[in-house]
Amino acid sequence: MEPTLLSRKDQIDHVATALFRTRGFAATSMRELATALGMEAGSIYSHIRSKEEILHRICFRLADRFFAAFEDAAKNDTLPVADRLRRAIESHVQVLTEDVAASAVFLHEWRHLSEPARTEFLALRERYEAGFRQLLGSGAAAGTLYAPDPAFAALTLLASLNWLPAWYSPEGKLAPPDIAHRLANQLLFGLEVRA
Amino acid sequence: MEPTLLSRKDQIDHVATALFRTRGFAATSMRELATALGMEAGSIYSHIRSKEEILHRICFRLADRFFAAFEDAAKNDTLPVADRLRRAIESHVQVLTEDVAASAVFLHEWRHLSEPARTEFLALRERYEAGFRQLLGSGAAAGTLYAPDPAFAALTLLASLNWLPAWYSPEGKLAPPDIAHRLANQLLFGLEVRA
C-alpha cells in the first residue's frame, strides 16, 4: 500500500499534530485520531501511553528545534548585533515554516500539559525569549538598535513572528526565506517612510 | 452579600470568559463554570440555551467593539494616513486592554463556534483586517508608508497587537495608552536606529 517511511508512532504524532492544530487538543478525541489513522481507538495505546504524551512530544520537540536554530544564528559574537538579530528572526521563521502545524500546536496547546510539564515548558519559552531580549538589549546598549525596553520589544517582535502559523500556507505565493526577509525588514525598519 | 451590579446572565458570561481564557472553551465544563459561579450545572440553563451560546456572545460582542473603535479612529478622511493608522492601532489596543480575557477568547476560541456562526465570524474578522489593509495601501500609494505588500504588513501589524493578551496585565507597570503608544512607535519606526 504505502511506503512505511515513518514508524507508526511517528505517524500518530503527525496526524495528531494536524488534528490538534485545527480542532485543538481538548476537542480532539482519541477516536477521531484513530479514524484519521485508519484504526481503532484502543489500538493507539499499543504505541503511546496517553493522549497527553503526544502533546508533550510535539511541544518539547519543537522547543528543541527553536533553541538549536537560535544558537546557530545568534551566538556568533563577531557579527554586529543587528545582523545577529536578523539571523535569529530568519531562523525562527524557518523553524515555524518547516512544520506549521506543529508550530501552531506548540504556540497554543501547551496549556493542556499538566504539571510539571507545563511549568517546564514555560521555563523553556522564557529562556528562549530571554535570548531575544539579550540581543535587543545589547543592541540598544551599543546604540545600533532602538529598544528602550528590550523586554517589550522582544514580546512585540516574537508576536509578529508567531502569528505566522495562523496564515502561512506552503502553497502560498511567498516562500519561507522571502517571508523571513520581509518580516525582518518590517520589524527593523518600520512602516514609516524614512526621510 | 454582594451587590448585584450585573444580571445573572452577565455574571455567567463574565466568569465563563475567564475560564475559557485560561482553560480553553473545550476544556471548560459546565460543572466547572457552575462551581465558579457558586451554583449547580443545571441551574445555568435557566439563563442560557447552550454552552456555545456563551462563546458566541463573547466573540461577537468583541467583534462589534473592534469595529466601532476602528470606525471612530480611522474614518477621519482629513487626517494624514499615518496618523489614522496610529489612531487605529491605539483604538485596537484600547479594546484589547479594556477586557483582556474576552479578547483572548475572541482571538483563540472562535474555532469552537459551529457553522454558520464560525463562517460569519471569520467574515467579520476578514472585513476588519481589510480596514487595516486599506489604510496601509493608501499610505503606500501616497508614499508616506512603506508597505510594498499591504496585506502582509497588515497581518504583521495585527499580529504584534494581538499577542498582547498573552502578556498584558492590568496590574503591570505599563498603562494601556503607554502600551499603545510604544507599539505604534515600534511598528511605525522599527527597531533599527535611524541615521
Place this chain on the structure above:
DNA sequence: TTTTCTTGCTAACGAACGTTAGCAATGGTA
C-alpha cells in the same frame, strides 16, 4: 522451529460530558 516484537482488534470500564424535566422558593407587579 520457537520466540518475541509489532501491530491491531473487540469489548468494556468508570468517569465526565452537555443538557433536560420537574419542582420549589423568592420578590416584584397586577
Place this chain on the structure above:
DNA sequence: TACCATTGCTAACGTTCGTTAGCAAGAAAA
C-alpha cells in the same frame, strides 16, 4: 391577594470520553 418572572435545586438522560484487558495475526529474530 393573585400572578408571574427570576433563580436555583435534584435527579437523571443519553452520549462520549480516555483508557485497559485480553486476544490474535504477521514479521523478524533466535
